[in-house]
Structures are given as C-alpha cells and as structure tokens.
Amino acid sequence: MSNRTLILTDTLYDYVLGHSLREHPAQAALRAATRGHERASMQISPEQGQFMALLVKLMGARNAIEVGVFTGYSALSVALALPPEGRLVACDISDEYTSVARPFWQQAGVADKIDLRLAPAQDTLQSLLNDGEAGLYDFAFIDADKVGYDGYYEACLQLLRPGGLIVLDNTLRDGRVAMRAEDPDTAALQALNIKLREDLRVDLSMLPISDGVTLARKR
C-alpha cells in the first residue's frame, strides 16, 4: 500500500478504462476519427473527458468556456454534461482542426450548445468581458498554447462566478515542469504553477492524472 498516486501501467490503464469509461457513441467515433491525425496526442484522454463531465454535472454548470478545441473531444464531453439550455463558448484559431468536430457534435445532439469562436482566445475572452459577461460563467477548461495560459486564466477568473471552476490541462507537461525549463512552454507552466500555489483568489488542487490537471475554484 502507498499513499502516493499509483504508477499507471498499460494493464492498469486498460483496467481503469474497462471498469469506468462510459462514452457516447459520438465520443468514441470522434476519438477514432482523430486517432490517425498527426497531432492526435493533443486530444484529452477519454477518462479526463468523463471526469470533467462529472465536474460540470456536480456544479450544475450552465455556462462554460473552452480554450483549445482541436477536433472537439473535450468540448463534446462538456457539452454532453451541460443541461439542454447550457452553452459552451469554444475558442480556437484553427478552422482545419475544429472542422472535424461539428459532425460529431451534431451526432451527439449538442451542436446548438457550442458557440465556436475562431480567433485568438485572448481576443474572444476579452470580447466576452467587453460584452458585460464577467461573473456569468460556471466552468472553464484551458488547453491551448501554454504561453497564453496565464492570460487565459486571468480572463477566465473574471468571467467566472464565485464558486466557478477553472480546469487547466498539461500542468505537469510530461514531467518537465519538475526539471530545468528547456523551452518557453515549460517555463510558462512552471511560472503559472508557482503563481497558482500562492493565488488566494482560488481554492486549488493539482492532480497527477493525464498530463497534470489543475483545478482552481474561484473564491
């Protein structure tokens, strides 16, 4: 027995998926459609999607933000968990990546909940703030360019209501955050992790699941 997180062998990972994963057929189909993509590793894992969906349901979230859509798996997971009147503002800059998503969002019956904005995410978040939407959102998922994370975090913190949750992906960056930073992305996450540790505006948990998932609840 150990009180540290288990090392996840392939056998144990298969067990976890085999004993907990519940995907909508559109989610499974979207994963299959992305599998051959040269950037397929950018997609979140299915168990992370299911975990985020559970968080969305636990919170009773209605209004959500996503920064970094790619082919749409995390957006699909969150949108499926939102109530029928729920809305997800999904930010990305790539028409090529996000065009893969729409048929699967439609297959799952959630396309109308997803408001895809193709523009630099910081501009989209600022436009939401300019439109007077500060404090109106319940949930935000940040999974785009790492040097942009701090700006996305600050904007999302304004857009969230007290008690709202920001989920930040890749905060362990394949373990590289614990080593000397060799690239700007790792350095950006190291700086953000230090900032979050001291940020009394949020309650915090850094989870060593997937590539590191940090939960920050706005106080």
Ligand SMILES: C[S@@+](CC[C@H](N)C(=O)[O-])C[C@H]1O[C@@H](n2cnc3c(N)ncnc32)[C@H](O)[C@@H]1O
């Ligand atoms: C790691 S992928 C997102 C994966 C996605 N969450 C999923 O589950 O499949 C990162 C995405 O961020 C987008 N991106 C990169 N820079 C961006 C920016 N400045 N503004 C908005 N999106 C950006 C990329 O086009 C890419 O689709």
